[in-house]
Amino acid sequence: MVKPITLYSHAKGPNPWKVAIILEELNIPYEPKFLDVVEMKKEPYLKICPNGRVPTIEDPNTGITLFESGAIIEYLAETYDTKDALSFSTSPEKFYQSQWIHFQMSEQGPYFGQASWFARIHPETIPSAIDRYFDQIKRVHSVLDRELAGKEYLVGDKCSIADLSFVTWDLLVPWIFGDRIGEYDAEKTYPNFYAWNQRLMARPVVQKVVKDREEALTTGH
Incomplete structure (x- = not known):
């Protein structure tokens, strides 16, 4: 019997929920452990995640402790997706899959994170920074839109961890x-991306995790 994986999480952060989606999709039992920002920056959490951020997983089935969401997702797929239901294990698809996970980690995550910071959190309003990172959100979506022309998913003919x-x-x-959402019309400007995103959002597991996140936000985790 597979023992539950511990997922260190935070309600507001998108990266732990990204891991939760994969755990749910692969039917891997797990126990979320919510930390506040102060807890992330001190012992004992720093012993398992020197970066002081979430997510981190502790897998009692293998003895592995791992941080960085992209690495965690690839680990979960390689370790538990033995039938390739949600991933690819042969060339060239496994490399294309990794390519898009790296793109998400190096482009989407950092740029969207900076956009979040300067638009909604930073104590000073810096229009040039906000404009820059809003433009990067649009650029990332334009890349995905081009790639998805004539395709339902990023790799092969199935939804995978890359998507x-x-x-x-x-x-x-x-x-x-x-208040500036009016300048961003994904359905009109990035129709391939928009249709793909709608397919992903319609998945029952994604809907469940979205609900779980909303509940966590409500309870103050």
Whole structure:
């Protein structure tokens, strides 16, 4: 019997929920452990995640402790998706899959995060920074839109961890743009991206995790 994986999480952060989607999709038992920001920055958490951020997983089935959401997702797929239901294990698809996970980690996550910070959190309003990172959100979506022309998913003919890794940051776009959301019309400007995102959002597991996140936010985790 598979023992539950511990998922260190935070209600507001999109990256732990990205991992939760993969755990749910693969039917891997897990126990979320919510930390506040102060707890992340001190012992004992720093012993398992020197970066002081979430997510981190502790897997009692293998003895592995791992941080960085992209690495965690690839680990979960390689360790538990033995039938390739949500991933690819042969060339060239496994490399294309990794390519898009790296793109998500290096482009979507950092740029969307900076857009969030300067538009909604930073104590000073810096229009040039906000404009820059809003433009980067649009650029990332334009890249995905081009790739998805004539395709339903990023790799092969099925939804995979490559696709699902983008979901939770995209959820934040309306909040990030706030009063300026009128300048961002994904359905009109990025129709391939928009249709793909709608397919991902319609998945029962994604809907469950979105609900779980809303409940966590409500309870103050």
